[in-house]
Amino acid sequence: MDTLELTISIDESNCHRKASLLLASSSQLSQAQIKDAMQKGAVWLCRGKSKQRLRRASKPLLSGDKLELNYNAELLQQSPSVPKLIFDGDVFSVWFKPYGLNCQGSRWVDHLSINRWVETNFHKISGKNERPVFLVHRLDRATSGLILLCHTKKAARLFSEMFSSRQIDKRYQAIVHGDFSTIPQNYLVEHPIDDKPSSSIFSFVNKNEKYSLVDVKLLTGRKHQIRKHLSYIGFPIVGDRLHGLAGDESRDLQLQSVLLAFVCPITKQRYNFVLDDTLRLCL
Structure with missing residues:
Protein backbone atom coordinates (compact mmCIF):
# COMPACT_ATOMS: atom_id res chain seq x y z
CA MET A 1 0.00 0.00 0.00
CA GLN A 78 12.52 8.39 4.48
CA SER A 79 15.05 9.45 7.10
CA PRO A 80 15.60 13.14 7.84
CA SER A 81 18.85 14.92 7.10
CA VAL A 82 20.52 15.67 10.43
CA PRO A 83 20.93 19.32 11.50
CA LYS A 84 24.00 20.57 13.38
CA LEU A 85 23.74 22.49 16.65
CA ILE A 86 25.59 25.81 16.41
CA PHE A 87 24.58 27.41 19.72
CA ASP A 88 22.33 26.58 22.68
CA GLY A 89 20.94 29.72 24.29
CA ASP A 90 18.51 27.80 26.52
CA VAL A 91 15.35 29.68 25.43
CA PHE A 92 16.55 29.66 21.82
CA SER A 93 19.05 27.71 19.75
CA VAL A 94 20.77 28.19 16.40
CA TRP A 95 21.24 25.31 13.97
CA PHE A 96 22.70 24.51 10.59
CA LYS A 97 19.84 23.16 8.49
CA PRO A 98 21.11 20.91 5.69
CA TYR A 99 19.61 20.71 2.22
CA GLY A 100 16.47 18.57 2.08
CA LEU A 101 15.33 19.07 5.68
CA ASN A 102 11.90 20.68 5.97
CA CYS A 103 11.12 23.45 8.43
CA GLN A 104 7.71 22.07 9.29
CA GLY A 105 5.68 18.95 8.76
CA SER A 106 2.83 18.24 6.38
CA ARG A 107 -0.44 16.42 7.03
CA TRP A 108 1.40 13.24 5.99
CA VAL A 109 4.48 13.35 8.26
CA ASP A 110 6.52 15.68 10.44
CA HIS A 111 9.58 13.52 11.19
CA LEU A 112 11.33 15.04 8.14
CA SER A 113 11.23 18.54 9.69
CA ILE A 114 13.85 20.32 11.75
CA ASN A 115 11.43 21.27 14.53
CA ARG A 116 10.39 17.64 15.10
CA TRP A 117 14.00 16.38 14.84
CA VAL A 118 15.15 18.91 17.44
CA GLU A 119 12.14 18.19 19.65
CA THR A 120 13.02 14.49 19.81
CA ASN A 121 16.82 14.70 19.82
CA PHE A 122 17.91 17.98 21.45
CA HIS A 123 17.99 16.56 24.99
CA LYS A 124 20.34 13.80 23.82
CA ILE A 125 22.77 16.38 22.45
CA SER A 126 22.52 18.95 25.24
CA GLY A 127 22.20 16.63 28.24
CA LYS A 128 19.32 18.82 29.44
CA ASN A 129 15.63 18.05 29.79
CA GLU A 130 13.39 17.86 26.74
CA ARG A 131 12.25 21.26 25.50
CA PRO A 132 9.39 22.31 23.26
CA VAL A 133 10.35 23.69 19.85
CA PHE A 134 8.75 26.72 18.22
CA LEU A 135 9.47 27.71 14.63
CA VAL A 136 9.83 31.50 14.30
CA HIS A 137 11.17 31.80 10.75
CA ARG A 138 11.62 29.45 7.83
CA LEU A 139 14.04 28.29 5.18
CA ASP A 140 12.86 26.45 2.09
CA ARG A 141 13.46 22.70 2.08
CA ALA A 142 16.14 23.19 -0.57
CA THR A 143 17.85 26.08 1.26
CA SER A 144 20.59 25.25 3.75
CA GLY A 145 22.16 27.33 6.49
CA LEU A 146 21.51 29.05 9.80
CA ILE A 147 18.09 28.87 11.42
CA LEU A 148 16.90 29.96 14.88
CA LEU A 149 14.45 27.91 16.97
CA CYS A 150 12.75 28.91 20.22
CA HIS A 151 12.02 26.77 23.29
CA THR A 152 9.52 28.83 25.31
CA LYS A 153 6.29 30.53 24.25
CA LYS A 154 7.62 33.88 25.48
CA ALA A 155 10.82 33.58 23.43
CA ALA A 156 8.82 32.46 20.37
CA ARG A 157 6.52 35.49 20.63
CA LEU A 158 9.37 37.97 21.07
CA PHE A 159 11.58 36.52 18.33
CA SER A 160 8.61 36.26 15.95
CA GLU A 161 7.96 39.96 16.47
CA MET A 162 11.63 40.72 15.80
CA PHE A 163 11.65 38.73 12.57
CA SER A 164 8.39 40.39 11.45
CA SER A 165 9.72 43.88 12.18
CA ARG A 166 13.09 43.04 10.57
CA GLN A 167 15.07 43.64 13.78
CA ILE A 168 17.13 40.53 12.99
CA ASP A 169 19.83 40.87 10.36
CA LYS A 170 19.71 37.91 7.97
CA ARG A 171 22.20 37.42 5.14
CA TYR A 172 22.35 34.80 2.42
CA GLN A 173 24.75 33.63 -0.25
CA ALA A 174 23.93 32.05 -3.59
CA ILE A 175 25.88 30.52 -6.44
CA VAL A 176 24.46 31.79 -9.72
CA HIS A 177 25.00 31.16 -13.41
CA GLY A 178 27.16 33.75 -15.16
CA ASP A 179 29.64 36.49 -14.30
CA PHE A 180 28.11 38.64 -11.56
CA SER A 181 31.23 40.82 -11.35
CA THR A 182 29.71 42.89 -14.18
CA ILE A 183 26.94 44.00 -11.79
CA PRO A 184 27.57 46.99 -9.45
CA GLN A 185 28.12 46.18 -5.79
CA ASN A 186 25.09 46.59 -3.48
CA TYR A 187 22.85 46.24 -6.51
CA LEU A 188 19.26 46.98 -5.57
CA VAL A 189 16.52 44.94 -7.24
CA GLU A 190 12.99 46.20 -6.78
CA HIS A 191 10.59 43.91 -8.58
CA PRO A 192 7.12 42.99 -7.33
CA ILE A 193 6.34 39.41 -6.32
CA ASP A 194 2.70 38.34 -6.30
CA ASP A 195 1.81 42.02 -6.89
CA LYS A 196 3.57 43.04 -3.68
CA PRO A 197 6.60 45.37 -3.44
CA SER A 198 9.82 43.34 -3.09
CA SER A 199 13.39 44.52 -2.64
CA SER A 200 16.74 42.72 -2.49
CA ILE A 201 20.38 43.83 -2.47
CA PHE A 202 23.03 41.71 -4.25
CA SER A 203 26.84 41.96 -4.16
CA PHE A 204 29.52 40.01 -6.03
CA VAL A 205 31.88 37.88 -3.90
CA ASN A 206 33.80 35.50 -6.20
CA LYS A 207 33.58 33.61 -9.49
CA ASN A 208 34.97 30.80 -11.62
CA GLU A 209 34.61 30.12 -15.34
CA LYS A 210 30.89 29.27 -15.06
CA TYR A 211 29.42 30.55 -11.82
CA SER A 212 29.51 33.46 -9.35
CA LEU A 213 29.13 33.61 -5.58
CA VAL A 214 26.79 36.41 -4.52
CA ASP A 215 25.94 38.02 -1.16
CA VAL A 216 22.24 38.67 -0.56
CA LYS A 217 20.37 40.98 1.80
CA LEU A 218 16.58 40.97 1.82
CA LEU A 219 14.67 44.20 2.43
CA THR A 220 11.34 42.39 2.16
CA GLY A 221 10.39 38.76 2.73
CA ARG A 222 8.34 37.37 -0.15
CA LYS A 223 8.16 33.67 -0.99
CA HIS A 224 11.14 32.57 -3.12
CA GLN A 225 12.19 36.23 -3.34
CA ILE A 226 15.93 35.60 -3.78
CA ARG A 227 15.34 32.94 -6.42
CA LYS A 228 12.85 35.08 -8.34
CA HIS A 229 14.90 38.28 -8.21
CA LEU A 230 18.13 36.63 -9.37
CA SER A 231 16.28 34.90 -12.19
CA TYR A 232 14.63 38.21 -13.12
CA ILE A 233 18.00 39.97 -13.58
CA GLY A 234 19.42 37.08 -15.60
CA PHE A 235 21.49 35.27 -12.95
CA PRO A 236 19.43 32.22 -11.90
CA ILE A 237 20.64 30.22 -8.91
CA VAL A 238 22.43 26.98 -9.72
CA GLY A 239 20.16 24.00 -9.02
CA ASP A 240 16.96 26.05 -8.95
CA ARG A 241 14.39 23.71 -10.48
CA LEU A 242 11.57 26.27 -10.17
CA HIS A 243 13.07 29.52 -11.43
CA GLY A 244 16.38 28.44 -12.93
CA LEU A 245 17.64 27.01 -16.19
CA ALA A 246 15.88 24.06 -17.80
CA GLY A 247 17.77 20.82 -17.17
CA ASP A 248 19.88 22.38 -14.40
CA GLU A 249 19.71 19.40 -12.05
CA SER A 250 23.37 18.52 -11.59
CA ARG A 251 23.57 20.22 -8.15
CA ASP A 252 21.24 20.90 -5.24
CA LEU A 253 19.91 24.43 -4.87
CA GLN A 254 22.93 26.63 -4.16
CA LEU A 255 21.29 29.02 -1.70
CA GLN A 256 22.30 29.38 1.93
CA SER A 257 21.56 31.40 5.06
CA VAL A 258 25.00 32.51 6.29
CA LEU A 259 24.41 35.14 8.98
CA LEU A 260 22.00 35.86 11.83
CA ALA A 261 22.63 38.91 14.02
CA PHE A 262 20.37 40.26 16.76
CA VAL A 263 19.99 41.42 20.34
CA CYS A 264 18.28 38.72 22.40
CA PRO A 265 14.94 40.17 23.52
CA ILE A 266 15.22 38.37 26.87
CA THR A 267 18.87 38.71 27.95
CA LYS A 268 19.59 41.86 25.87
CA GLN A 269 22.86 40.23 24.81
CA ARG A 270 24.04 40.81 21.23
CA TYR A 271 24.70 37.75 19.06
CA ASN A 272 26.34 37.51 15.67
CA PHE A 273 26.27 34.04 14.10
CA VAL A 274 28.27 33.56 10.91
CA LEU A 275 28.27 30.21 9.15
CA ASP A 276 31.61 28.42 9.38
CA ASP A 277 33.60 28.10 6.16
CA THR A 278 33.48 24.30 6.42
CA LEU A 279 29.69 24.43 5.95
CA ARG A 280 29.65 27.05 3.18
CA LEU A 281 28.67 26.59 -0.43
CA CYS A 282 31.64 26.12 -2.75
CA LEU A 283 32.02 27.38 -6.31
Whole structure:
Protein backbone atom coordinates (compact mmCIF):
# COMPACT_ATOMS: atom_id res chain seq x y z
CA MET A 1 0.00 0.00 0.00
CA ASP A 2 1.53 3.30 -1.11
CA THR A 3 -0.95 5.90 0.16
CA LEU A 4 -4.10 5.79 2.24
CA GLU A 5 -6.38 8.49 3.61
CA LEU A 6 -8.74 7.21 6.29
CA THR A 7 -11.16 8.87 8.72
CA ILE A 8 -12.82 7.04 11.61
CA SER A 9 -15.64 8.55 13.68
CA ILE A 10 -15.54 7.69 17.38
CA ASP A 11 -18.78 6.93 19.23
CA GLU A 12 -19.92 4.94 22.25
CA SER A 13 -19.37 1.66 20.39
CA ASN A 14 -15.64 2.10 19.78
CA CYS A 15 -14.35 4.82 22.12
CA HIS A 16 -12.99 2.17 24.50
CA ARG A 17 -10.64 0.75 21.86
CA LYS A 18 -7.07 1.89 21.18
CA ALA A 19 -6.54 4.20 18.24
CA SER A 20 -3.91 1.89 16.75
CA LEU A 21 -6.33 -1.06 16.84
CA LEU A 22 -9.13 0.93 15.25
CA LEU A 23 -6.89 2.19 12.45
CA ALA A 24 -5.30 -1.21 11.85
CA SER A 25 -8.68 -2.99 11.68
CA SER A 26 -10.00 -0.40 9.20
CA SER A 27 -6.98 -0.63 6.90
CA GLN A 28 -4.62 -3.26 5.57
CA LEU A 29 -1.88 -2.04 7.90
CA SER A 30 -0.48 -3.74 10.98
CA GLN A 31 -0.50 -2.17 14.43
CA ALA A 32 3.27 -1.81 14.17
CA GLN A 33 2.88 0.17 10.94
CA ILE A 34 0.19 2.33 12.52
CA LYS A 35 2.33 3.04 15.60
CA ASP A 36 5.28 3.96 13.39
CA ALA A 37 3.03 6.29 11.40
CA MET A 38 1.83 7.85 14.67
CA GLN A 39 5.35 8.60 15.81
CA LYS A 40 6.12 10.19 12.45
CA GLY A 41 3.09 12.47 12.49
CA ALA A 42 0.68 10.73 10.09
CA VAL A 43 -2.22 10.30 12.55
CA TRP A 44 -4.45 13.16 13.70
CA LEU A 45 -7.02 13.43 16.48
CA CYS A 46 -9.90 15.82 15.82
CA ARG A 47 -11.73 16.83 19.00
CA GLY A 48 -14.19 19.69 18.74
CA LYS A 49 -12.36 22.57 17.07
CA SER A 50 -8.97 21.11 17.96
CA LYS A 51 -6.90 19.04 15.54
CA GLN A 52 -3.57 17.67 16.74
CA ARG A 53 -1.18 14.90 15.81
CA LEU A 54 -1.79 11.75 17.81
CA ARG A 55 1.40 9.93 18.80
CA ARG A 56 0.24 7.73 21.71
CA ALA A 57 -1.82 4.67 20.79
CA SER A 58 -3.02 4.51 24.40
CA LYS A 59 -4.51 8.02 24.52
CA PRO A 60 -8.17 7.70 25.63
CA LEU A 61 -10.71 8.45 22.91
CA LEU A 62 -14.02 10.23 23.46
CA SER A 63 -17.32 9.85 21.69
CA GLY A 64 -17.46 12.56 19.02
CA ASP A 65 -13.72 12.39 18.23
CA LYS A 66 -12.42 11.65 14.75
CA LEU A 67 -9.23 9.83 13.83
CA GLU A 68 -7.48 10.75 10.59
CA LEU A 69 -4.73 8.69 9.01
CA ASN A 70 -2.71 10.14 6.15
CA TYR A 71 -0.47 7.24 5.18
CA ASN A 72 2.30 7.70 2.61
CA ALA A 73 4.71 4.76 2.60
CA GLU A 74 7.41 6.60 0.63
CA LEU A 75 7.53 9.54 3.05
CA LEU A 76 7.35 7.32 6.13
CA GLN A 77 10.34 5.32 4.96
CA GLN A 78 12.52 8.39 4.48
CA SER A 79 15.05 9.45 7.10
CA PRO A 80 15.60 13.14 7.84
CA SER A 81 18.85 14.92 7.10
CA VAL A 82 20.52 15.67 10.43
CA PRO A 83 20.93 19.32 11.50
CA LYS A 84 24.00 20.57 13.38
CA LEU A 85 23.74 22.49 16.65
CA ILE A 86 25.59 25.81 16.41
CA PHE A 87 24.58 27.41 19.72
CA ASP A 88 22.33 26.58 22.68
CA GLY A 89 20.94 29.72 24.29
CA ASP A 90 18.51 27.80 26.52
CA VAL A 91 15.35 29.68 25.43
CA PHE A 92 16.55 29.66 21.82
CA SER A 93 19.05 27.71 19.75
CA VAL A 94 20.77 28.19 16.40
CA TRP A 95 21.24 25.31 13.97
CA PHE A 96 22.70 24.51 10.59
CA LYS A 97 19.84 23.16 8.49
CA PRO A 98 21.11 20.91 5.69
CA TYR A 99 19.61 20.71 2.22
CA GLY A 100 16.47 18.57 2.08
CA LEU A 101 15.33 19.07 5.68
CA ASN A 102 11.90 20.68 5.97
CA CYS A 103 11.12 23.45 8.43
CA GLN A 104 7.71 22.07 9.29
CA GLY A 105 5.68 18.95 8.76
CA SER A 106 2.83 18.24 6.38
CA ARG A 107 -0.44 16.42 7.03
CA TRP A 108 1.40 13.24 5.99
CA VAL A 109 4.48 13.35 8.26
CA ASP A 110 6.52 15.68 10.44
CA HIS A 111 9.58 13.52 11.19
CA LEU A 112 11.33 15.04 8.14
CA SER A 113 11.23 18.54 9.69
CA ILE A 114 13.85 20.32 11.75
CA ASN A 115 11.43 21.27 14.53
CA ARG A 116 10.39 17.64 15.10
CA TRP A 117 14.00 16.38 14.84
CA VAL A 118 15.15 18.91 17.44
CA GLU A 119 12.14 18.19 19.65
CA THR A 120 13.02 14.49 19.81
CA ASN A 121 16.82 14.70 19.82
CA PHE A 122 17.91 17.98 21.45
CA HIS A 123 17.99 16.56 24.99
CA LYS A 124 20.34 13.80 23.82
CA ILE A 125 22.77 16.38 22.45
CA SER A 126 22.52 18.95 25.24
CA GLY A 127 22.20 16.63 28.24
CA LYS A 128 19.32 18.82 29.44
CA ASN A 129 15.63 18.05 29.79
CA GLU A 130 13.39 17.86 26.74
CA ARG A 131 12.25 21.26 25.50
CA PRO A 132 9.39 22.31 23.26
CA VAL A 133 10.35 23.69 19.85
CA PHE A 134 8.75 26.72 18.22
CA LEU A 135 9.47 27.71 14.63
CA VAL A 136 9.83 31.50 14.30
CA HIS A 137 11.17 31.80 10.75
CA ARG A 138 11.62 29.45 7.83
CA LEU A 139 14.04 28.29 5.18
CA ASP A 140 12.86 26.45 2.09
CA ARG A 141 13.46 22.70 2.08
CA ALA A 142 16.14 23.19 -0.57
CA THR A 143 17.85 26.08 1.26
CA SER A 144 20.59 25.25 3.75
CA GLY A 145 22.16 27.33 6.49
CA LEU A 146 21.51 29.05 9.80
CA ILE A 147 18.09 28.87 11.42
CA LEU A 148 16.90 29.96 14.88
CA LEU A 149 14.45 27.91 16.97
CA CYS A 150 12.75 28.91 20.22
CA HIS A 151 12.02 26.77 23.29
CA THR A 152 9.52 28.83 25.31
CA LYS A 153 6.29 30.53 24.25
CA LYS A 154 7.62 33.88 25.48
CA ALA A 155 10.82 33.58 23.43
CA ALA A 156 8.82 32.46 20.37
CA ARG A 157 6.52 35.49 20.63
CA LEU A 158 9.37 37.97 21.07
CA PHE A 159 11.58 36.52 18.33
CA SER A 160 8.61 36.26 15.95
CA GLU A 161 7.96 39.96 16.47
CA MET A 162 11.63 40.72 15.80
CA PHE A 163 11.65 38.73 12.57
CA SER A 164 8.39 40.39 11.45
CA SER A 165 9.72 43.88 12.18
CA ARG A 166 13.09 43.04 10.57
CA GLN A 167 15.07 43.64 13.78
CA ILE A 168 17.13 40.53 12.99
CA ASP A 169 19.83 40.87 10.36
CA LYS A 170 19.71 37.91 7.97
CA ARG A 171 22.20 37.42 5.14
CA TYR A 172 22.35 34.80 2.42
CA GLN A 173 24.75 33.63 -0.25
CA ALA A 174 23.93 32.05 -3.59
CA ILE A 175 25.88 30.52 -6.44
CA VAL A 176 24.46 31.79 -9.72
CA HIS A 177 25.00 31.16 -13.41
CA GLY A 178 27.16 33.75 -15.16
CA ASP A 179 29.64 36.49 -14.30
CA PHE A 180 28.11 38.64 -11.56
CA SER A 181 31.23 40.82 -11.35
CA THR A 182 29.71 42.89 -14.18
CA ILE A 183 26.94 44.00 -11.79
CA PRO A 184 27.57 46.99 -9.45
CA GLN A 185 28.12 46.18 -5.79
CA ASN A 186 25.09 46.59 -3.48
CA TYR A 187 22.85 46.24 -6.51
CA LEU A 188 19.26 46.98 -5.57
CA VAL A 189 16.52 44.94 -7.24
CA GLU A 190 12.99 46.20 -6.78
CA HIS A 191 10.59 43.91 -8.58
CA PRO A 192 7.12 42.99 -7.33
CA ILE A 193 6.34 39.41 -6.32
CA ASP A 194 2.70 38.34 -6.30
CA ASP A 195 1.81 42.02 -6.89
CA LYS A 196 3.57 43.04 -3.68
CA PRO A 197 6.60 45.37 -3.44
CA SER A 198 9.82 43.34 -3.09
CA SER A 199 13.39 44.52 -2.64
CA SER A 200 16.74 42.72 -2.49
CA ILE A 201 20.38 43.83 -2.47
CA PHE A 202 23.03 41.71 -4.25
CA SER A 203 26.84 41.96 -4.16
CA PHE A 204 29.52 40.01 -6.03
CA VAL A 205 31.88 37.88 -3.90
CA ASN A 206 33.80 35.50 -6.20
CA LYS A 207 33.58 33.61 -9.49
CA ASN A 208 34.97 30.80 -11.62
CA GLU A 209 34.61 30.12 -15.34
CA LYS A 210 30.89 29.27 -15.06
CA TYR A 211 29.42 30.55 -11.82
CA SER A 212 29.51 33.46 -9.35
CA LEU A 213 29.13 33.61 -5.58
CA VAL A 214 26.79 36.41 -4.52
CA ASP A 215 25.94 38.02 -1.16
CA VAL A 216 22.24 38.67 -0.56
CA LYS A 217 20.37 40.98 1.80
CA LEU A 218 16.58 40.97 1.82
CA LEU A 219 14.67 44.20 2.43
CA THR A 220 11.34 42.39 2.16
CA GLY A 221 10.39 38.76 2.73
CA ARG A 222 8.34 37.37 -0.15
CA LYS A 223 8.16 33.67 -0.99
CA HIS A 224 11.14 32.57 -3.12
CA GLN A 225 12.19 36.23 -3.34
CA ILE A 226 15.93 35.60 -3.78
CA ARG A 227 15.34 32.94 -6.42
CA LYS A 228 12.85 35.08 -8.34
CA HIS A 229 14.90 38.28 -8.21
CA LEU A 230 18.13 36.63 -9.37
CA SER A 231 16.28 34.90 -12.19
CA TYR A 232 14.63 38.21 -13.12
CA ILE A 233 18.00 39.97 -13.58
CA GLY A 234 19.42 37.08 -15.60
CA PHE A 235 21.49 35.27 -12.95
CA PRO A 236 19.43 32.22 -11.90
CA ILE A 237 20.64 30.22 -8.91
CA VAL A 238 22.43 26.98 -9.72
CA GLY A 239 20.16 24.00 -9.02
CA ASP A 240 16.96 26.05 -8.95
CA ARG A 241 14.39 23.71 -10.48
CA LEU A 242 11.57 26.27 -10.17
CA HIS A 243 13.07 29.52 -11.43
CA GLY A 244 16.38 28.44 -12.93
CA LEU A 245 17.64 27.01 -16.19
CA ALA A 246 15.88 24.06 -17.80
CA GLY A 247 17.77 20.82 -17.17
CA ASP A 248 19.88 22.38 -14.40
CA GLU A 249 19.71 19.40 -12.05
CA SER A 250 23.37 18.52 -11.59
CA ARG A 251 23.57 20.22 -8.15
CA ASP A 252 21.24 20.90 -5.24
CA LEU A 253 19.91 24.43 -4.87
CA GLN A 254 22.93 26.63 -4.16
CA LEU A 255 21.29 29.02 -1.70
CA GLN A 256 22.30 29.38 1.93
CA SER A 257 21.56 31.40 5.06
CA VAL A 258 25.00 32.51 6.29
CA LEU A 259 24.41 35.14 8.98
CA LEU A 260 22.00 35.86 11.83
CA ALA A 261 22.63 38.91 14.02
CA PHE A 262 20.37 40.26 16.76
CA VAL A 263 19.99 41.42 20.34
CA CYS A 264 18.28 38.72 22.40
CA PRO A 265 14.94 40.17 23.52
CA ILE A 266 15.22 38.37 26.87
CA THR A 267 18.87 38.71 27.95
CA LYS A 268 19.59 41.86 25.87
CA GLN A 269 22.86 40.23 24.81
CA ARG A 270 24.04 40.81 21.23
CA TYR A 271 24.70 37.75 19.06
CA ASN A 272 26.34 37.51 15.67
CA PHE A 273 26.27 34.04 14.10
CA VAL A 274 28.27 33.56 10.91
CA LEU A 275 28.27 30.21 9.15
CA ASP A 276 31.61 28.42 9.38
CA ASP A 277 33.60 28.10 6.16
CA THR A 278 33.48 24.30 6.42
CA LEU A 279 29.69 24.43 5.95
CA ARG A 280 29.65 27.05 3.18
CA LEU A 281 28.67 26.59 -0.43
CA CYS A 282 31.64 26.12 -2.75
CA LEU A 283 32.02 27.38 -6.31
